[in-house]
Amino acid sequence: MELLYYFARSKKDKQYGTIKLSVVIPGQIESVYSTGIQIDRKLWGGNLRRFVEKTDWAKRRNTELRQIESDVEVVRDLLVMAGYELMPALITKAYRNLASSNLPLTLDNITEALGDSARPDLQLIEAIDWLIKHKQKDIKDESTGDTYRARRKNFVNWVQSIKRPKFLASDFNVEKALLFCDWLRCQPNGKGGLMSQNHVARHIIFIKEAIEKTVGRGLVRQDQISKFVYSRKEVKDLRHFNPDEVDLLYKLDIESCFADQQLAEKVIIVRDLFIFCCYTGFHYVDRNGLSGNNIKIRNGSPWIYKQRGKTGIMAKQKIHPVALDIIDKYGGVDYLPKVNKNDNNDWLKLLESAAGLKIGLSTKIARKTFAYMCLNVWHIDKDTVAVMMGLKSPRHISDYAEIDENRIEHAINW
Secondary structure (H helix, E strand, O other): OEEEEEEEEOOOOOOEEEEEEEEEOOOOOOEEEEEEEEEEHHHEEOOOOEEOOOOHHHHHHHHHHHHHHHHHHHHHHHHHHOOOOOOHHHHHHHHHHHHHOOOOOOHHHHHHHOOHHHOOOOEHHHHHHHHHHHHHHHOOOHHHHHHHHHHHHHHHHHHHHOOOOOOEHHHOOHHHHHHHHHHHHOOEOOOOOEOOHHHHHHHHHHHHHHHHHHHHOOOOOOOOOOOOOOOOOOOOOOOOOOHHHHHHHHOOOHHHHOOOHHHHHHHHHHHHHHHHHHOOOOOHHHHHOOOHHHEEEEOOEEEEEEEOOOOOOEEEEEOOHHHHHHHHHOOOHHHOOOOOHHHHHHHHHHHHHHHOOOOOOOHHHHHHHHHHHHHHOOOOOHHHHHHHHOOOOHHHHHHOOOOOHHHHHHHOOO
16 A cells, blocks of 8 residues: 655645645556645645645654554554455545544444445546456456456446546445446447447446456445346347358468558468468467467377467367467467457458458357358367367357258258
8 A cells, every 4th residue: 555645736726726645556546635735736745745844833844744654554553453345435435434523443343434434435447456456367268358357348438438537335225227238238348339238237247247356355335246247138039150161261361351461461461370270269369379389299299279369178189180270380389470469350341341341250269160060061069169169168169059951951861
């Protein structure tokens, strides 16, 4: 925790203002406590964060500031002893309640000061930040962290749109939740359309978790949306390529599609990596994390053993010849190009345009293509596909592909 005094200028007269104390904890939203000391700006040493005059008055004020710092640190320690989760807003509110009531800084008084009538009430964005912070240890890949940050950003944009940047978590009721959902449904999804009902539902689940857990730890007064449900639309996105389409994309003459040959080379790289994922089922993060250590020889054939970043489950598969050709093209697994996520997505859009496709190319499409071909082209059973893809259970295969008439035709002989 860091305590920083600063001069807050008056709106009426910029030469005068109030000394305020900012409580800062890395990774959290700061909270401010006003000392109530109003002064002429020239009396304040900005860099020193103290009064600069060598007068008895200035000395007394500096002593007062040091005492406030000391008391705030005591309050912080008492909150830890009382079992509270430390947050700047909680610390300033506890100190303000104790100081205004002239109560001694004791464990009993800190508990009384933060009773139901005076429990801290975090802004919802602070509750969301608290949740993200406590999920960090469980985040196994960067895409999950990106998802959390995207949901946070969408909430920030909404509260700004309704001109309530300090929206309290305890004020988020069913009415406000529905307004937020309506706003989300009007937002672009980055693929030329609007945000889906399922995507909106995931935002609500995320916020509900933030409120539920901060209420449970005494950081928020009440949870008004515990019973609110925004139903998901049970329509699964199973878009994929068939083998002929994958082959057409692999053989596409990309150089003839671009005047800029350097750009063409970049598109060729993401095309090769996309095809590689079509024949391995790897997600972007797992593909980027591959190295020679993930290759093992089993009965004379190369296999990939890769622990998935998202689930921590080991994916095991014998490498398909097409994937092996791509590995050989670049001189080995260690030399497969590493492309950052933004460039990967941008260049895939160029590839899609050059190929005249309108499917929304992504590594998810490649992963679903792999699942589809496993089931319906190579006729592999679901248990085996789940192991190859690093899934927790064979039932999750239905999120990627479903059996079609090609598999049925292969299975039936009459």
